Amino acid sequence: MNPELFTPIFASGALRFAFEKATTEGKITIGCLFIVSVFSWTVMISKARQLMRARKMAKKFFEAYRATRDPLEIARNGTEFDGAPAYELYYEGAEELDYQLKNNPVKVVRVQSVHGPAGATGAETDHLARQITTKISASSFESVKVALERAASAQALSLEKGMIVLSTAVAGGPFIGLLGTVWGVMETFSGIAKAASASLTAMAPGVAGALIATVVGLFVAIPAMFAYNYMVTTIRAITQELDAFSSEYATALEHKYVDNRPLAEELRDALQGVLKPQPPAEISENWAAEALKS
Secondary structure, eight states: OOGGGGTTTTOSHHHHHHHHHOOHHHHHHHHHHHHHHHHHHHHHHHHHHHHHHHHHHHHHHHHHHHTOSSTTHHHHHTOOOTTOHHHHHHHHHHHHHHHHHHHSOEEOOOOOOOOOSTTOSSOSOOHHHHHOOEEBOHHHHHHHHHHHHHHHHHHHHHHHTTHHHHHHHHHHHHHHHHHHHHHHHHHHHHHHHHHTOOOHHHHHHHHHHHHHHHHHHHHHHHHHHHHHHHHHHHHHHHHHHHHHHHHHHHHHHHHHHBOOOOHHHHHHHHHHHHTOOOOHHHHHHHHHHHHHHO
16 A cells, blocks of 8 residues: 555654554555545535534524514515425425315315404414415325425434444544554564564554554544534434425415315315305396296
């Protein structure tokens, strides 16, 4: 293995000397750690960029969402917030609701303002909700809830993707380095026993070459540990924020687009539509036609 590949790491004389004196097995171990480090840093850089973008775009999305009264206004305007997990959840819910409104609509014919007892505050329902006459049933709204749960799970998995590499680097890096060190020490003592010379001069190069594997293992694990702890905390915060928004969004959709009228009122409206009386002119024409026939 070419020592120049590790020049930035082994810039000091001690590290360079130890690497040159490492056994073949130790150098193979260091090479494996180098590969783990490349994957670890790749994940750290890409995941840091993803989380920074997610937080930035989520902030913009929440500001835009809470500035609207209709929960579907952002989707209908075509505004996009790519990279925000909450927006992806929002868009999935809006698509499913739009599908239910087109294929399983409920026409609310009689929309009335609801008032509470005299003197009560906040008893009148939201004006926008009372203006919407095309809604969906509670059973259709279950499909919207399932879509929101599916989107929340997909976004959580997307945020956690690649974290297994960092956890492996944190847990496995020192042990891989320790394996190289123990193997190197074993080789050193075996050589000393064969040479029948136990002087410090004979032992020092081999021990130094063995210890370099543990040093490299710690170089791999320590940055991954700090990055892993920070990213796990950030992902947990984004996930909790996503769950809270999912509940808020579902409540807003249910309030404005789900037919929650009492069953008696629904039956009354349906019967009024079926038993609608005929106009007087139509009744008189029918009576005259029957009289001529008789």
